Amino acid sequence: MSKQIFFDxxxxxxxxxxxxxxxxxxxxxxxxxxxxxxxxxxWTVTTTFKAAPDVMKGNLIPWWDFRxxxxxxxxxxxxxxxxxxxxxxREEFLKRFYNSMIAxxxxxxxxxxxxxxxxxxxxxxxxxxxxxxxxDISFFFLSQLILPPVVLALPFLVLYKELALLDTxxxxxxxxxxxxxxxVIWIMKDQFSSIPTELEEAALVDGLSIWGAFLTIIMPIALxxxxxxxxxxxxxxxxxxxxxxxxxxxxxxxxxVMVASQTGSQGISWxxxxxxxxxxxxxxxxxxxxxxxxxxxxxxxxxxx
Amino acid sequence: MSSTETDYLHIVTQDKISARRRxxxxxxxxxxxxxxxxxxxxxxxxxxxxxxxxxKTWRPTLYAYFFWATCLCWAQVILYGEQGKRRxxxxxxxxxxxxxxxxxLIFALGIAFSSWNLSSPDGRQFNGFDNAIEMxxxxxxxxxxxxxVWYILAIIPEYIIAFCLAVLLNTQIRARKFFRVAFLMPLxxxxxxxxxxxxxxxxxxxxxxxxxxxxxxxxDNPSFFGTDEIARFMIMAMDAWTFIPFMMIMIxxxxxxxxxxxxxAAEVDGAPPWKKFWEITxxxxxxxxxxxxxxxxxxxxxxxxxxxxxxxxxxxxxxxSVTSFIYREYRDRSNVGYGTFLAxxxxxxxxxxxxxxxxxxxxxxxxxx
Numbered sequence: 001m002s003k004q005i006f007f008d009x010x011x012x013x014x015x016x017x018x019x020x021x022x023x024x025x026x027x028x029x030x031x032x033x034x035x036x037x038x039x040x041x042x043w044t045v046t047t048t049f050k051a052a053p054d055v056m057k058g059n060l061i062p063w064w065d066f067r068x069x070x071x072x073x074x075x076x077x078x079x080x081x082x083x084x085x086x087x088x089x090r091e092e093f094l095k096r097f098y099n100s101m102i103a104x105x106x107x108x109x110x111x112x113x114x115x116x117x118x119x120x121x122x123x124x125x126x127x128x129x130x131x132x133x134x135x136d137i138s139f140f141f142l143s144q145l146i147l148p149p150v151v152l153a154l155p156f157l158v159l160y161k162e163l164a165l166l167d168t169x170x171x172x173x174x175x176x177x178x179x180x181x182x183x184v185i186w187i188m189k190d191q192f193s194s195i196p197t198e199l200e201e202a203a204l205v206d207g208l209s210i211w212g213a214f215l216t217i218i219m220p221i222a223l224x225x226x227x228x229x230x231x232x233x234x235x236x237x238x239x240x241x242x243x244x245x246x247x248x249x250x251x252x253x254x255x256x257v258m259v260a261s262q263t264g265s266q267g268i269s270w271x272x273x274x275x276x277x278x279x280x281x282x283x284x285x286x287x288x289x290x291x292x293x294x295x296x297x298x299x300x301x302x303x304x305x
Numbered sequence: 306m307s308s309t310e311t312d313y314l315h316i317v318t319q320d321k322i323s324a325r326r327r328x329x330x331x332x333x334x335x336x337x338x339x340x341x342x343x344x345x346x347x348x349x350x351x352x353x354x355x356x357x358x359x360x361k362t363w364r365p366t367l368y369a370y371f372f373w374a375t376c377l378c379w380a381q382v383i384l385y386g387e388q389g390k391r392r393x394x395x396x397x398x399x400x401x402x403x404x405x406x407x408x409x410l411i412f413a414l415g416i417a418f419s420s421w422n423l424s425s426p427d428g429r430q431f432n433g434f435d436n437a438i439e440m441x442x443x444x445x446x447x448x449x450x451x452x453x454v455w456y457i458l459a460i461i462p463e464y465i466i467a468f469c470l471a472v473l474l475n476t477q478i479r480a481r482k483f484f485r486v487a488f489l490m491p492l493x494x495x496x497x498x499x500x501x502x503x504x505x506x507x508x509x510x511x512x513x514x515x516x517x518x519x520x521x522x523x524x525d526n527p528s529f530f531g532t533d534e535i536a537r538f539m540i541m542a543m544d545a546w547t548f549i550p551f552m553m554i555m556i557x558x559x560x561x562x563x564x565x566x567x568x569x570a571a572e573v574d575g576a577p578p579w580k581k582f583w584e585i586t587x588x589x590x591x592x593x594x595x596x597x598x599x600x601x602x603x604x605x606x607x608x609x610x611x612x613x614x615x616x617x618x619x620x621x622x623x624x625x626s627v628t629s630f631i632y633r634e635y636r637d638r639s640n641v642g643y644g645t646f647l648a649x650x651x652x653x654x655x656x657x658x659x660x661x662x663x664x665x666x667x668x669x670x671x672x673x674x
Contacts, residue, residue, distance in 0.1 A: 026473055033470060034487040036546070040502045041490065043514060047506065056512050114398045121394025124314040129399075137395065144406060145600075146659050148607050150628045150648040154641050155409040155416060164362040178405045181398065197314045210390055239495035241610045242632070256497040260614050270506060277498040284493040292486050299551060300558030 048072030072275030107176035115184030191225030228298030330384035421642035467552035496610035504615035533623035559593030
């Protein structure tokens, strides 16, 4: 064993416990906040498998202080013994789930398509519509973010009634697209302005049209931004409750409306509410775990110029 | 329209549009517009006078509008060639937003000045400023507006927590990815699910885990939605819980964009950490912070889902936001006219408030050296 030649100076040696203490405090705070963030999810997941006495006793850890049962999933007709049996609850649940999915995916796709084209146009060309220049047009789009949903809700209720769009998925998709479009334009403008124009210039010299250059050269480069915008739109539209509660009744009702309509009537059968809530949050939890990078990228767009 | 010289992307094009092509383009726009106008007039005749054409809904007008919009877009290329193709980038979105926002807003103004109860058979009746008078003496609306002020003020502690978390996440720590995903999680959850998960079950007075915790800490009979202040605080806390990640991530992005050299230079100069934060990090973070807070305010102004599902405004309107109040106004009394008037007043207030805020933000975020 070789002899240690270099020693920390006295100052550094004294510094170490302080630094160690600092680290401990940091980890303590981080873990504390992580518990605050994750405990409600854990609570929901475990409550799905709890019988009433377990809930009342406040048992928390499965297999240790309570035995998990299939109660929650059974109430949705999704437990192993019910999954192959005809079940009206499951039908209803799947219908709502499907509606939510269609509305969220459809509106996000539409918003990303419309929004990327607009953002590209605004970042590359100078427009003039009457008195409106590029900055005014951008502001016009972004200002839609300020518009509170209540202002639109009642006129749309009446309008949709006249247009026979009440309680349809198309109607919801159109409204959801409108609500997320400003966010998509914001993210995509940020994305496009980071792509040098020389790329299109080269493509145009080589004989592509401007739309050809946009579709074949720029879109693939801007894909990460589009994914980010798409996921953020997906989060917002999947969770949307206000419009869905007002504008849908039986056919196009989405999952959040179903969850909300159950809260009053269920009393203490917590497992079924927990299962339903779990179903409403699970898809986005999975997306968040897998695609966390893109969500953060999307939200950070515009924060850093 | 656009002059090629000043575009960010320089393209030289030479379009020779023949006179016949131009005529075709104009024909497309005006022809489809004529169809639209004719349909609108036929349908309004059908609706408002004794003529009967047998229309059940306004769908035909909607289709005519789609047809006109398509023709308008297509005709841009026919009329203006290359320039028209550029307009095509933003025209669909402009048409979409205008038809989905401007038109309903004008429509909303019409509804706002009328008495219209959807459940009553009388239909819509113009009543001038009666709604305004009713609003003036409606204590619940003013109460909701006052609550909104409280809810907006709650953003300050949210911001402080978010800033602290972002600073912690930006230090040298292990498992940073885990913490980032964990901290992001609340933002992913649907407010309706959150209002059950936390508001209805975890805060349940007898069995909820938070009630147990509070009882263990010494509050014998916890009631989270009994008194005004506590109920409002609970709503604020739940909303903060979902939206702190949002501000945290924006601030984290800002922190990561600060060049390391600045902090290193300060360290060499012997600045203590506290001073380093106040003199370097905080001023540099000001623009990002202001953006984050502005966006947060915009989202806060829409706050409704949690309130509707947890307290539905109670106790006695103490937790009502404007949105949830108008929602109940419609749900319980189907009072479309009055509700719309309140919403329009809210919109005007918001626009004034946000314009003021953005102007102030511009002044604050300008660096002072």
